[in-house]
Amino acid sequence: MTASLFIRRLATVARVTEWWGYKFAPIMAICFASVLLTNNPIWLLSGQLLLLLLALTTAATYVSLLNDWTDRADDALAGKSNGLAHTSGGRVALLLGGCLLAGVGFGWYFWHISPVVAWLYFGTWVVFTAYSLPPVRLKGRALAGVLADAAGAHFFPQLTGVALIAASLHQHLPLLWLVGVSVWALACGMRNIIWHQLSDATNDAEAGMRTFVTRFGASTVRRVVEWAVFPVEVAALVVLLGVSGRVAPLVALLLYVGLVLIRRYRLKMTLTIVQPQPYSHVLLNEYYEVFLPLSLLLAAWWHQPADALVLLGFGVLFGPTLWRTVRLFGLAAWWLTQRMLPAR
Template identity: 90%
Template sequence: MAICFASVLLTNSSIWLVSSQLLLLLLALTVAATYVSLLNDWTDRADDARAGKANGLAHTSGGRVALLLGVCLLAGAGFGWYFWRISPVVTGLYLGTWVVFTAYSLPPVRLKGRALAGVLADAAGAHFFPQLTGVTLMAASLHQHLPLLWLGGVGVWALACGMRNIIWHQLSDATNDAEAGMNTFVTRFGASTVRRVVEWVVFPVEVAALLVLLSVSGRVAPLVGLVLYVGLTLIRYYRWKMTLTVVQPQFHSHVLLNEYYEVFLPLSLLLAAWWHQPADALVLLGFGVLFGPTLWRTVRLFGRAAWWLTGQRWPTG
């Protein structure tokens, strides 16, 4: 959503004008995510059984799973048809998510068990194609053209961010994957090597692409949001003794930048939009309703940090 907001603001348009398209995009990606989850769990049954890992579809009949997948495919085809009427490019990018995740899970291709190919496939399906689908949908709906640097920056940033997220998942599930004999990126090259690759290659690329996007956007608000996020992160580290991590899951740790993407970036963009277009207050309200729990956690943390900075004790209970 944040990248969609930024794309609309790049055209100096009101986000409210495409609010219905944003909701439709959210539904379309939810259908795709449901399909991915069902297909992945169904094709993981044997591997999960070998690893002694619970699988929600382990005792579900093949007919029922086929019905659910069919419903998802039918709904996805409907969204694809609607997007085609707006722009064939949007449909192609939306279809990319379905195709790459099918190849990720389904034998005989099953890229999930092919080390780096699996990482790239998951990153493309979960981040690259959805982000570019949203960006191109906004541009086509507004009949505007976005700079190639913006489109390229979104693609690089999304792919790097997606790689970091799937590798985080593989690191947290490395024991189960090894017991199941899965040839993931982590089980093949080892946790320490993969962690260094993310810390010294993938994450710097992600940060560089993010800075390019912030520069191209030309907005001060996302930079202010970044400063506030960095301040809260420093308080986490120095005051609350939390470990700051790029990819390795740890106890009492904070994964860098994820909270900025989920809270600070979208809120700063919506506040900037509201400042210039009063109608965008409705989008801000809708965003708060849809993602309230995530936002509230950060608001509470901010309150706790502010309380500490004033020398007060944060109330309990």
């Protein structure tokens, strides 16, 4: 097997397309904003940001492999496909061992920058191991599972990035920024894992999995998210936008709202906070993945021309995620232009 074929197969098994743009673009956005808070150009940290992406990719691959391997019995009961169902234990152990070895290497590097960065990075590994691996297996323990997934997928990676920026630049970031990032990341993570649990509720119930949704019911969980988790997420976002002191993210938010309205009234899409629905748009996720990072990079480029290289690199790395929005934005602009032109 060639190296490229092995990487493609590993990417498929690790479900890279499910978390690359969806989780890593918002992490990059917070990193960009953190650099701008220090009044430094982003390109100075481009090497560290690439290393962070590689380190988090290793952790995410480990998480995906471990989760699928420990889910085999439950997936079989629910009649759900599993990418590792027919993979030998030896091969899975080799892949997991390789991820762990690489993770230790990244942690060692981060430790030499700052022990705080290393501990935050290892936090993702520890939490997700407890989330998936018996006998702890927090995945089947209702609220504990939700908090573990939110911490492993959002809270620890976001804070790892922020701590890496601060340590690399030898600067302290505002306490309100750190608190805002922490609360926002945890709330985002909770909403996203509950969305996943709602979409998989039937399979989880058939497998006897005691997730937060199967334990308390879909309607109750939706109300918790809509009336508690989501308002906290929005409030934390407002704090972050306020502390950043940048106009560009606010303009981007208005553009995003405009696109949401076009989706709702022109394209007849359903707007949702957490409930999975056909032909729907989950509120704010696109802002975090596309509008926020692009607005920050454009603002950085305006003041520091060399940051155009970071903008280009972000476009290359997250092209598929960006293209969907850029294409829709172009179609919306064309539609509005046609509406404004006088009839012939």
